[in-house]
Amino acid sequence: MAVLSFLSVLLVLCALVLWKRLITSRGRKLPRGLKKLPGPKGMVSPIITRATIRRLSQSPSQSWAQKSLIILYFTGYPIIGSVPDVPEKNGFIKFSDWAKEYGPIYQVNLAGHNHVWISSDEISRDLLAKKGAIYSDRPHIPALIDDNRTAAQYLPLSSKNDGWTRQRRFANVIMRESEKALFYRYPELEAKRMLVELMDEPSKYNHALESFISRVTCRLAWGHSEANEELKQRARELLIGVSPTGALGNKIPFLMSLPDWLVPAKAWERRRARTERRFFELMQQQVESDMREKKAPQSWMRMFLEARSKWGFQYELEGAYAVGMHGIAGALTIAAPMQTFCLAMCHYPQYMPMLHEEIDRVCGDRLPRSEDRPNLPFLRAVIRECLRWRPPVPTGIPHYLIQDDEYNGYHIPAGSVMHPLEWAIAREPELFPDPEAFNPLRWIDPSYPTYREPLTQYPTIINSTQFGYGRRTCQGQAVSDEDLLIGIGSIAWLFTLCQHPEDTATSQPPDTPTVEPEATNGQHGIRIHEKASISSEELNAGLNEMEPAPTMEDIILTKYVYPGQYPDDPKPQIEEHKPVQPTLERVTSLSEKPGETFKGSKFDPKTIDPTLDFTTLLIAKPMPFRFQLTVRDQKRAQKVRELFNEGVENGAYTPSREFWGENHGTDKPLGWGKV
Structure with a gap:
């Protein structure tokens, strides 16, 4: 009853x-x-x-x-609405397909909310930048305990209000000052540890890349790297909370109005928020203690504490959140393009020798450093293409329209969630010929529409569409640029990446089990095999049919003088070349009928394209795969180990710290949640 x-x-x-x-x-x-x-x-x-x-x-x-x-x-x-039509896996492809059917701006009803999807850079700028006064708010994220729009805790997710204004002003200062100081050489310092980890435990390549980013970010935020594992966990948990396909509260919002005992997802979020708050508080206290003892390294938190009253923060821990959220935002996104780089080099191997040629010529027997940037246009082109080919945030960060608007005769109702669909914007065919191919030459070859001069500055990821539009442009662009230049440049300086030999062989029956060889520390033939192989017979056939790739000298340096070229090299005359077009073709649909691409939950990225096995959350990261990682030069490997060991002796590399006790606080009031 x-x-x-x-x-x-x-x-x-x-x-x-x-x-x-x-x-x-x-x-x-x-x-x-x-x-x-x-x-x-x-x-x-x-x-x-x-x-x-x-x-x-x-x-x-x-x-x-x-x-x-x-x-x-x-x-x-x-x-x-159309929720059942959108697959949870790689839904951004479905939204891109709809753009081809309905046009560059269209709307979709998702669970009673109007979502407007924009697949054109021009329209995105017309609305989100030029009309920023009404398009610069953020939508409500139901799964978060505190309202992301007004709580002054999540700057990237906050609505346009006083808290957003003062924290954005603070962020501008700390980013500008740390950029002037070359980010205190923290990326260059942590690159050595990353390379040693890749040599010693290659099967944990994802951990090494993500740890590199989180350690650099921890140093920038608080001056120390010991909180890197905790920062990664804080980032993972928040990512679940803000992703439409993550927390249950975002899928069924009314659950968040029910008691915690009835909704475990709400209790999980409450514990996450409390743990996050305490973590930020502890990190601020650590820097305060270091400053009292006059041993605080340079950091964003130190900048805040040295002029605490200057920023006008309104509650006790607003400064802690302002710094901490920049740390979490960096840890969430920057590792994804590094993982994409590994994926691209395995499936488009013709660009690896070109990258080696440039890095060897510019850097020689030393690791890349910040001052090399003007002389490394091909490395910057590879990085820029990684962001275009597999954008870290393929759906774009959403905006929120606060009043009715119109565009080209169409009505856009107030309350619409506006999505600059980066996956489609990065594939506009007029700007990106053969958009599905990974091709860094499109950024440094004058025959492409994306080419810009001078090559001492371009290509660059700064102000690319992936960082947002208008008043919501990401303020961490420069640190992302520095991390990727040093991180990817260091990997290419020491290693060669290619597909695992067993994945390129076509004679082995598909059901034949494989026995993985043991990784050898710092030796040639290091193999990464964390997860099962992602391979395709068609893709492998394409690789086998490729002719040897032209060298960087043949393609680029012979056409014009560009930064980093040896000054005494002659400039031979050669026939006009055609841009290198990778021959790999992408199968685009499971269905023979137009308009049924990736329909519903039947979409399987491994069946469609082996480079499209991505996570399902807001930040799209390649799922772990195996590939071969080979040390190019044992002298370089030995030099890296010596530099790392010197740093260990000097106290530069300290182990990670555990904050919540045994098992990271499982079953305690504060600690890691299940992800």
Whole structure:
């Protein structure tokens, strides 16, 4: 009887919610002379029937609380729009496909909310930059305990308000000052540790790359690297909280209004927020202690504390959050292009010799450093192409429209969530010929529309579309640029990357088990095999048919003088070349019918393209795969070890710190949550 009463209350509540939604939708009228944006119609889910309720009530595998939540979802939120049409895996490809069908700006109903998708850089600038006064807010993220728009805790996710203004002003200063100091050489310092880790434990390449970024970011934020593992965990947990496909509260928002005991996802988020707050507080206290003892390294936190009253922060830990969120934002995104670099070099091996040629000529037997930037245009082209080919945030960071607007005769209603769809923007065919191919030459060859001069400055990732539009442009562009230049440059200086030999062989039956060789520390033939191989017979056939790639000298240096060229080298006359076009062709659809590409949950990236096995959260990172990592020169390897050992003796490289006790605080009030 009690259960039936509880269920009755839920059903009444759902009816009220549905009535309110219907009344609201009737009040929306299209302004005279304007058209509705095109887009998929979506679908309407049926109201749950008595038979369904009876079947749920008799299911032994679910508690009454879970059954009631399911009923509440289907009855209170019947209009789910196009949600079923979007696969959880690589949904950005589906949105890109819709752009080809409906045009460069269209709208989609996702669970009752209007989402506008923009696949054109020009339209993104017209709306999000030129009309920034009404397009610069952020949408509400239901899964977060504190309102991301007003809490002054999450600067990248905050609405345009006083907290956003003062924290953005603070961020401008700390980024500018640290850039002037070449980021205190922290990337160059941590690159040595990363290379040693890659030599010693190659199967943990993802860990080595992510640790490189998190250690640099920890040093920039607080002056020390010991919190790198904790920072990575804080970043992972927040990423789950903000991703549409992550936390349950983002998929079913009304859950966040129910008690913690009824919704484990809400209890998880509350614990995450408390742990994050305490972590930021501890890191600030550490820097305060270092400053009292006059041993504080340069850091963003030190800049804040040296002029604490200058920034006008309004609550006790606002400065701690302002610094900490920049740390988390860096740890979330910068490692992804480094992992993409490994992926690209395995499937487009013709560019590896070109990269080696440039780095060897400019750097010789020393590691790359910041001053080499003007003389490394091909390295910068590789980095820029990594961001274009596999954008870290393929759906773009969403904006929120605060009032009705119109564009080219179309009505855009207030409350729309605006998505600059980076996956599509980075594939505009007029700007990026053969957009599915990884081709860094498009940035340094004058025959391409993306070519810019001078090559001492271009190509660059600064101000690329991946960093956002208008007033919401990412302020960490310079540190991202520095990390990637030093990180990827150092890997190419020491290693050769290529596909695993067993993945390029076509004679082995597909079901034949493989026995992985043991990795040898610092020796040739290091093999990475953390996860199963991602291979394709068509792709391998394409690789086998490739002719030897022209050298960098043949393609670039013979055409014109460019930074880093040996001054005494003659400039021979050769025939005009055609840009190198990789021959690998991407299979684009599971279906033979147009418009059915990647439809629903049947999409399998391994079937479609071996380079499209990505994580499902907001930050798209290549899933671990195996490849061969070979030390190019044993003298260089030995030099790196010597430099690292010197740093260990001098106290430059300290082990990671655990903050929450045994097992990182599992089952304690504060600690790591399950991810």
